[in-house]
Amino acid sequence: MTPTAPAGAPFLPWNQPTIGEEEIAEVTDTLRSGWLTYGPKAARFEDAVREALGVQDAFAVSSCTAALHLAFLTLGLGPGDEVITPSLTFCAAPNALLQVGAQPVFADIEPATLNIDPQAAEAAITGRTKAIVVMHYGGHPCDLTAFRKLADDHGLILIEDAAHALHASRDGRRAGAVGDLAVFSFYANKVMTTGEGGMLVGRSDLIHKARPLGRHGIDSSAWRRHGQRNTADYDVSVPGLKYVMPDITASIGLRQFTRLPAFTARRSEIATAYTEALATLPGLTIPPVLPGVEHGWFLYSVLIDPATAPLDRNQAAQVLRDVHQIGTSAHFKPVHTLAPYQSLDTCALPVTETAAAKQLSLPCYPAMTDRDVDRVITAMRRLWSS
Ligand SMILES: Cc1ncc(COP(=O)(O)O)c(C=O)c1O
Known part of the structure:
Protein backbone atom coordinates (compact mmCIF):
# COMPACT_ATOMS: atom_id res chain seq x y z
CA MET A 1 0.00 0.00 0.00
CA THR A 2 1.39 3.45 -0.93
CA PRO A 3 2.11 5.61 2.14
CA THR A 4 0.28 8.96 2.32
CA ALA A 5 3.05 10.68 4.27
CA PRO A 6 5.76 12.29 2.11
CA ALA A 7 9.14 10.56 2.60
CA GLY A 8 10.64 11.71 5.91
CA ALA A 9 7.37 13.32 7.07
CA PRO A 10 7.04 13.22 10.83
CA PHE A 11 4.66 10.80 12.51
CA LEU A 12 1.27 12.46 13.03
CA PRO A 13 0.36 11.67 16.65
CA TRP A 14 -3.19 10.90 17.71
CA ASN A 15 -3.12 13.91 20.02
CA GLN A 16 -0.92 16.90 20.80
CA PRO A 17 -1.47 19.93 23.05
CA THR A 18 -1.42 23.53 21.80
CA ILE A 19 0.78 25.60 24.10
CA GLY A 20 1.79 29.14 23.14
CA ARG A 259 -8.51 29.91 24.00
CA LEU A 260 -11.00 27.05 24.42
CA PRO A 261 -13.72 28.50 22.11
CA ALA A 262 -11.15 28.80 19.29
CA PHE A 263 -9.79 25.31 20.04
CA THR A 264 -13.30 23.86 19.86
CA ALA A 265 -14.06 25.71 16.62
CA ARG A 266 -10.95 24.18 15.01
CA ARG A 267 -11.82 20.71 16.32
CA SER A 268 -15.30 21.13 14.88
CA GLU A 269 -13.86 22.21 11.49
CA ILE A 270 -11.70 19.07 11.38
CA ALA A 271 -14.66 16.89 12.39
CA THR A 272 -16.77 18.41 9.59
CA ALA A 273 -14.02 17.75 7.04
CA TYR A 274 -13.75 14.11 8.15
CA THR A 275 -17.49 13.60 8.10
CA GLU A 276 -17.86 15.07 4.60
CA ALA A 277 -15.01 12.95 3.26
CA LEU A 278 -15.58 9.63 5.04
CA ALA A 279 -19.34 9.28 5.58
CA THR A 280 -19.88 7.09 2.53
CA LEU A 281 -17.16 4.50 3.22
CA PRO A 282 -18.94 1.16 3.65
CA GLY A 283 -18.83 -0.29 7.16
CA LEU A 284 -17.64 3.01 8.65
CA THR A 285 -19.96 4.78 11.10
CA ILE A 286 -19.05 8.41 11.66
CA PRO A 287 -19.87 10.12 14.99
CA PRO A 288 -23.39 11.59 15.07
CA VAL A 289 -24.28 15.03 16.39
CA LEU A 290 -27.83 14.89 17.75
CA PRO A 291 -30.14 17.92 17.35
CA GLY A 292 -29.55 20.53 20.05
CA VAL A 293 -25.95 19.40 20.65
CA GLU A 294 -22.84 21.58 20.61
CA HIS A 295 -20.18 18.86 20.40
CA GLY A 296 -16.91 19.36 22.29
CA TRP A 297 -15.01 17.10 19.82
CA PHE A 298 -12.51 15.67 22.27
CA LEU A 299 -12.77 12.54 20.14
CA TYR A 300 -13.54 12.01 16.48
CA SER A 301 -14.69 8.47 17.10
CA VAL A 302 -15.57 6.12 14.23
CA LEU A 303 -16.89 2.55 14.32
CA ILE A 304 -15.50 0.06 11.81
CA ASP A 305 -17.70 -2.95 11.12
CA PRO A 306 -15.51 -5.77 9.77
CA ALA A 307 -18.58 -7.44 8.22
CA THR A 308 -18.88 -4.66 5.62
CA ALA A 309 -15.57 -2.75 5.79
CA PRO A 310 -12.44 -4.18 4.09
CA LEU A 311 -10.61 -4.46 7.42
CA ASP A 312 -11.29 -4.43 11.15
CA ARG A 313 -10.45 -1.76 13.73
CA ASN A 314 -7.12 -3.27 14.79
CA GLN A 315 -5.97 -3.74 11.21
CA ALA A 316 -6.97 -0.16 10.36
CA ALA A 317 -5.00 1.19 13.35
CA GLN A 318 -1.98 -0.88 12.37
CA VAL A 319 -1.94 0.20 8.70
CA LEU A 320 -2.51 3.84 9.63
CA ARG A 321 0.45 3.65 12.00
CA ASP A 322 2.91 1.48 10.03
CA VAL A 323 2.17 2.54 6.46
CA HIS A 324 0.81 6.07 6.78
CA GLN A 325 2.61 7.24 9.94
CA ILE A 326 -0.67 8.28 11.57
CA GLY A 327 -1.46 7.63 15.23
CA THR A 328 -4.92 6.62 16.44
CA SER A 329 -6.35 5.52 19.75
CA ALA A 330 -9.19 3.33 21.06
CA HIS A 331 -11.69 4.54 23.68
CA PHE A 332 -12.08 2.43 25.72
CA LYS A 333 -11.43 -1.08 26.97
CA PRO A 334 -14.77 -1.65 28.73
CA VAL A 335 -14.13 -1.26 32.44
CA HIS A 336 -16.09 -4.43 33.35
CA THR A 337 -13.44 -6.45 31.47
CA LEU A 338 -10.52 -5.02 33.51
CA ALA A 339 -9.02 -7.17 36.29
CA PRO A 340 -10.50 -5.45 39.39
CA TYR A 341 -14.00 -5.60 37.87
CA GLN A 342 -14.16 -9.13 36.49
CA SER A 343 -15.52 -10.55 39.72
CA LEU A 344 -18.39 -8.01 39.89
CA ASP A 345 -21.88 -9.21 39.14
CA THR A 346 -22.38 -7.27 35.88
CA CYS A 347 -25.48 -7.38 33.66
CA ALA A 348 -25.12 -8.05 29.91
CA LEU A 349 -23.58 -5.09 28.09
CA PRO A 350 -23.96 -6.05 24.41
CA VAL A 351 -23.89 -2.52 22.96
CA THR A 352 -20.79 -1.64 25.00
CA GLU A 353 -18.92 -4.77 23.92
CA THR A 354 -19.83 -4.46 20.23
CA ALA A 355 -18.91 -0.75 20.10
CA ALA A 356 -15.62 -1.25 21.99
CA ALA A 357 -14.44 -3.80 19.40
CA LYS A 358 -15.19 -1.46 16.48
CA GLN A 359 -14.23 1.95 17.90
CA LEU A 360 -11.28 3.98 16.62
CA SER A 361 -10.36 7.61 17.46
CA LEU A 362 -8.79 9.59 14.61
CA PRO A 363 -6.47 12.58 15.21
CA CYS A 364 -8.62 15.70 15.79
CA TYR A 365 -6.96 18.61 17.58
CA PRO A 366 -6.22 22.29 16.96
CA ALA A 367 -2.48 21.82 16.36
CA MET A 368 -3.32 19.89 13.15
CA THR A 369 -2.80 21.73 9.87
CA ASP A 370 -5.14 21.38 6.88
CA ARG A 371 -2.45 19.17 5.30
CA ASP A 372 -2.54 16.89 8.35
CA VAL A 373 -6.32 16.62 8.01
CA ASP A 374 -6.01 15.80 4.28
CA ARG A 375 -3.37 13.22 5.10
CA VAL A 376 -5.75 11.39 7.46
CA ILE A 377 -8.61 11.55 4.94
CA THR A 378 -6.43 10.24 2.10
CA ALA A 379 -5.07 7.44 4.29
CA MET A 380 -8.55 6.38 5.39
CA ARG A 381 -9.77 6.32 1.77
CA ARG A 382 -6.75 4.22 0.73
CA LEU A 383 -7.57 1.73 3.48
CA TRP A 384 -10.97 1.29 1.88
CA SER A 385 -9.71 1.13 -1.73
CA SER A 386 -6.91 -1.41 -1.26
C1 LIG B 1 -13.87 10.00 31.04
C2 LIG B 1 -12.66 10.28 31.86
N1 LIG B 1 -12.79 10.51 33.18
C3 LIG B 1 -11.73 10.77 33.96
C4 LIG B 1 -10.46 10.82 33.43
C5 LIG B 1 -9.31 11.05 34.36
O1 LIG B 1 -8.72 12.30 34.13
P1 LIG B 1 -7.34 12.70 34.86
O2 LIG B 1 -6.24 12.08 34.07
O3 LIG B 1 -7.33 14.21 34.79
O4 LIG B 1 -7.40 12.22 36.25
C6 LIG B 1 -10.27 10.60 32.06
C7 LIG B 1 -8.91 10.66 31.51
O5 LIG B 1 -8.61 10.39 30.39
C8 LIG B 1 -11.39 10.32 31.25
O6 LIG B 1 -11.27 10.07 29.94
Missing part, protein backbone atom coordinates in the same frame (compact mmCIF):
# COMPACT_ATOMS: atom_id res chain seq x y z
CA GLU A 21 3.75 32.10 24.40
CA GLU A 22 0.80 33.28 26.52
CA GLU A 23 0.85 30.13 28.66
CA ILE A 24 4.63 30.38 29.01
CA ALA A 25 4.41 34.07 30.04
CA GLU A 26 1.70 33.33 32.63
CA VAL A 27 3.73 30.50 34.17
CA THR A 28 6.81 32.72 34.25
CA ASP A 29 4.79 35.42 36.01
CA THR A 30 3.72 32.87 38.64
CA LEU A 31 7.25 31.57 39.10
CA ARG A 32 8.44 35.14 39.68
CA SER A 33 5.55 35.94 42.02
CA GLY A 34 6.85 33.91 44.95
CA TRP A 35 3.55 31.99 45.31
CA LEU A 36 3.63 28.60 43.58
CA THR A 37 0.95 26.45 45.20
CA TYR A 38 -2.87 26.86 45.31
CA GLY A 39 -3.50 30.60 45.50
CA PRO A 40 -4.72 33.62 43.54
CA LYS A 41 -4.31 32.09 40.08
CA ALA A 42 -6.15 28.89 41.03
CA ALA A 43 -8.94 31.09 42.45
CA ARG A 44 -9.09 33.10 39.19
CA PHE A 45 -9.23 29.90 37.16
CA GLU A 46 -12.07 28.62 39.36
CA ASP A 47 -13.95 31.92 38.91
CA ALA A 48 -13.54 31.77 35.12
CA VAL A 49 -14.92 28.22 34.88
CA ARG A 50 -17.69 28.88 37.41
CA GLU A 51 -18.89 31.97 35.53
CA ALA A 52 -18.71 30.34 32.09
CA LEU A 53 -20.71 27.31 33.23
CA GLY A 54 -23.12 29.20 35.48
CA VAL A 55 -22.50 26.74 38.33
CA GLN A 56 -22.60 27.65 42.01
CA ASP A 57 -18.98 26.83 42.86
CA ALA A 58 -15.76 25.36 41.47
CA PHE A 59 -12.66 23.83 43.09
CA ALA A 60 -9.41 23.48 41.09
CA VAL A 61 -7.65 20.21 41.88
CA SER A 62 -4.69 18.11 40.80
CA SER A 63 -6.57 15.82 38.37
CA CYS A 64 -10.02 14.76 37.29
CA THR A 65 -9.43 11.53 39.21
CA ALA A 66 -8.83 13.61 42.35
CA ALA A 67 -12.07 15.49 41.64
CA LEU A 68 -13.96 12.19 41.33
CA HIS A 69 -12.47 10.83 44.55
CA LEU A 70 -13.35 14.07 46.36
CA ALA A 71 -16.88 13.97 44.94
CA PHE A 72 -17.46 10.44 46.25
CA LEU A 73 -15.92 11.25 49.65
CA THR A 74 -18.00 14.43 49.88
CA LEU A 75 -21.18 12.46 49.19
CA GLY A 76 -20.19 9.90 51.82
CA LEU A 77 -20.43 6.99 49.38
CA GLY A 78 -19.17 3.74 50.85
CA PRO A 79 -19.78 0.04 51.41
CA GLY A 80 -23.30 -1.07 50.53
CA ASP A 81 -23.84 1.83 48.12
CA GLU A 82 -24.34 1.22 44.40
CA VAL A 83 -23.49 3.80 41.74
CA ILE A 84 -24.66 3.42 38.15
CA THR A 85 -22.11 4.27 35.48
CA PRO A 86 -21.14 3.26 31.94
CA SER A 87 -18.48 0.64 31.29
CA LEU A 88 -17.34 2.31 28.03
CA THR A 89 -15.38 4.95 29.91
CA PHE A 90 -11.99 5.53 31.42
CA CYS A 91 -11.41 3.58 34.64
CA ALA A 92 -11.04 6.73 36.80
CA ALA A 93 -14.62 6.95 38.12
CA PRO A 94 -15.11 3.21 38.72
CA ASN A 95 -11.67 3.00 40.37
CA ALA A 96 -12.50 5.88 42.72
CA LEU A 97 -15.81 4.19 43.57
CA LEU A 98 -13.97 0.99 44.53
CA GLN A 99 -11.51 3.11 46.57
CA VAL A 100 -14.33 4.47 48.75
CA GLY A 101 -15.86 0.97 49.01
CA ALA A 102 -18.92 1.65 46.83
CA GLN A 103 -19.95 -0.67 44.01
CA PRO A 104 -20.00 0.48 40.37
CA VAL A 105 -23.04 -0.93 38.54
CA PHE A 106 -22.49 -0.81 34.80
CA ALA A 107 -25.35 0.18 32.51
CA ASP A 108 -25.27 -0.21 28.73
CA ILE A 109 -24.84 2.63 26.25
CA GLU A 110 -26.74 4.10 23.30
CA PRO A 111 -25.43 2.64 20.02
CA ALA A 112 -25.26 6.03 18.28
CA THR A 113 -23.65 8.40 20.83
CA LEU A 114 -21.95 5.69 22.96
CA ASN A 115 -23.26 7.56 26.00
CA ILE A 116 -24.92 5.79 28.93
CA ASP A 117 -28.51 4.93 27.99
CA PRO A 118 -31.10 6.52 30.35
CA GLN A 119 -33.38 3.47 30.06
CA ALA A 120 -30.57 1.04 30.87
CA ALA A 121 -29.59 3.24 33.82
CA GLU A 122 -33.17 3.26 35.11
CA ALA A 123 -33.37 -0.52 34.84
CA ALA A 124 -30.22 -0.80 36.99
CA ILE A 125 -31.66 1.18 39.93
CA THR A 126 -32.10 -0.83 43.14
CA GLY A 127 -32.79 0.07 46.76
CA ARG A 128 -29.03 0.45 47.27
CA THR A 129 -28.48 2.92 44.40
CA LYS A 130 -27.19 6.27 45.67
CA ALA A 131 -25.92 8.03 42.56
CA ILE A 132 -25.51 7.99 38.79
CA VAL A 133 -22.20 8.97 37.18
CA VAL A 134 -22.77 9.83 33.52
CA MET A 135 -19.90 10.43 31.09
CA HIS A 136 -20.13 12.62 27.99
CA TYR A 137 -18.43 10.30 25.53
CA GLY A 138 -15.91 12.09 23.32
CA GLY A 139 -17.53 15.46 24.05
CA HIS A 140 -21.09 14.62 22.92
CA PRO A 141 -23.23 15.34 26.00
CA CYS A 142 -25.48 12.53 27.21
CA ASP A 143 -29.21 13.16 27.55
CA LEU A 144 -28.86 15.62 30.43
CA THR A 145 -32.58 16.36 30.68
CA ALA A 146 -33.42 12.65 30.98
CA PHE A 147 -30.70 12.01 33.55
CA ARG A 148 -31.61 15.03 35.70
CA LYS A 149 -35.23 13.82 35.76
CA LEU A 150 -34.20 10.22 36.47
CA ALA A 151 -32.05 11.31 39.41
CA ASP A 152 -34.76 13.60 40.79
CA ASP A 153 -37.53 11.01 40.39
CA HIS A 154 -35.52 8.41 42.33
CA GLY A 155 -33.86 10.73 44.87
CA LEU A 156 -30.38 10.05 43.47
CA ILE A 157 -27.31 12.25 43.17
CA LEU A 158 -26.26 13.02 39.58
CA ILE A 159 -22.54 13.37 38.89
CA GLU A 160 -21.24 14.32 35.45
CA ASP A 161 -17.85 12.96 34.43
CA ALA A 162 -17.36 15.80 31.94
CA ALA A 163 -13.65 15.04 31.38
CA HIS A 164 -14.27 15.18 27.59
CA ALA A 165 -16.86 17.91 27.49
CA LEU A 166 -15.71 21.31 28.72
CA HIS A 167 -17.37 23.64 26.17
CA ALA A 168 -20.08 21.18 25.06
CA SER A 169 -23.83 21.59 25.53
CA ARG A 170 -27.15 19.90 24.83
CA ASP A 171 -30.57 21.55 24.58
CA GLY A 172 -29.03 24.79 25.87
CA ARG A 173 -27.58 23.14 28.99
CA ARG A 174 -23.79 23.17 29.40
CA ALA A 175 -22.17 19.80 30.12
CA GLY A 176 -21.03 20.02 33.73
CA ALA A 177 -23.78 22.43 34.76
CA VAL A 178 -26.64 19.96 35.31
CA GLY A 179 -25.30 17.43 37.82
CA ASP A 180 -25.18 18.00 41.57
CA LEU A 181 -21.45 17.71 40.97
CA ALA A 182 -19.37 17.51 37.80
CA VAL A 183 -15.69 16.93 37.08
CA PHE A 184 -13.36 18.10 34.31
CA SER A 185 -9.91 16.90 33.25
CA PHE A 186 -7.03 19.06 32.09
CA TYR A 187 -4.81 16.05 31.36
CA ALA A 188 -2.34 16.59 28.48
CA ASN A 189 -4.62 15.15 25.77
CA LYS A 190 -7.84 16.93 26.75
CA VAL A 191 -9.64 19.80 24.94
CA MET A 192 -7.61 22.20 27.06
CA THR A 193 -4.73 21.19 29.27
CA THR A 194 -2.64 22.09 32.28
CA GLY A 195 -0.48 18.95 31.88
CA GLU A 196 -2.21 17.36 34.86
CA GLY A 197 -5.20 19.00 36.52
CA GLY A 198 -8.92 18.88 37.12
CA MET A 199 -11.91 20.84 38.41
CA LEU A 200 -14.79 19.85 40.66
CA VAL A 201 -17.88 22.03 40.12
CA GLY A 202 -21.47 22.05 41.29
CA ARG A 203 -23.68 22.77 44.27
CA SER A 204 -22.05 25.18 46.71
CA ASP A 205 -23.00 23.09 49.78
CA LEU A 206 -21.13 20.12 48.31
CA ILE A 207 -18.09 22.08 47.10
CA HIS A 208 -17.93 23.70 50.55
CA LYS A 209 -17.56 20.18 52.01
CA ALA A 210 -15.11 19.08 49.30
CA ARG A 211 -12.60 21.92 49.80
CA PRO A 212 -11.30 20.87 53.24
CA LEU A 213 -11.28 17.24 52.09
CA GLY A 214 -8.89 18.31 49.33
CA ARG A 215 -6.50 20.21 51.64
CA HIS A 216 -5.78 17.77 54.50
CA GLY A 217 -9.07 18.64 56.22
CA ILE A 218 -7.69 22.09 57.07
CA ASP A 219 -10.43 24.66 57.40
CA SER A 220 -8.85 27.47 55.34
CA SER A 221 -6.43 27.53 52.40
CA ALA A 222 -2.70 28.17 52.84
CA TRP A 223 -3.04 31.29 50.64
CA ARG A 224 -5.70 32.74 52.91
CA ARG A 225 -3.74 31.90 56.07
CA HIS A 226 -0.58 33.31 54.51
CA GLY A 227 -2.45 36.47 53.51
CA GLN A 228 -3.60 36.86 57.09
CA ARG A 229 -0.09 36.07 58.43
CA ASN A 230 -1.35 33.38 60.79
CA THR A 231 -0.11 30.28 58.95
CA ALA A 232 0.01 28.08 62.06
CA ASP A 233 -3.51 28.93 63.16
CA TYR A 234 -5.58 26.14 61.63
CA ASP A 235 -7.66 23.17 62.61
CA VAL A 236 -8.28 19.84 60.86
CA SER A 237 -12.00 19.20 60.62
CA VAL A 238 -11.86 15.90 58.67
CA PRO A 239 -9.02 13.50 57.75
CA GLY A 240 -8.55 14.99 54.28
CA LEU A 241 -6.17 14.39 51.39
CA LYS A 242 -3.95 16.74 49.37
CA TYR A 243 -5.59 17.42 46.01
CA VAL A 244 -5.32 21.20 45.36
CA MET A 245 -4.13 22.64 42.04
CA PRO A 246 -0.88 24.62 42.23
CA ASP A 247 -0.81 28.17 40.81
CA ILE A 248 1.87 27.11 38.29
CA THR A 249 -0.69 24.69 36.81
CA ALA A 250 -3.57 27.16 37.11
CA SER A 251 -1.53 29.69 35.10
CA ILE A 252 -1.62 27.37 32.11
CA GLY A 253 -5.32 26.72 32.73
CA LEU A 254 -6.25 30.40 32.80
CA ARG A 255 -4.72 30.97 29.35
CA GLN A 256 -5.95 27.72 27.84
CA PHE A 257 -9.49 28.44 29.02
CA THR A 258 -9.62 31.77 27.14
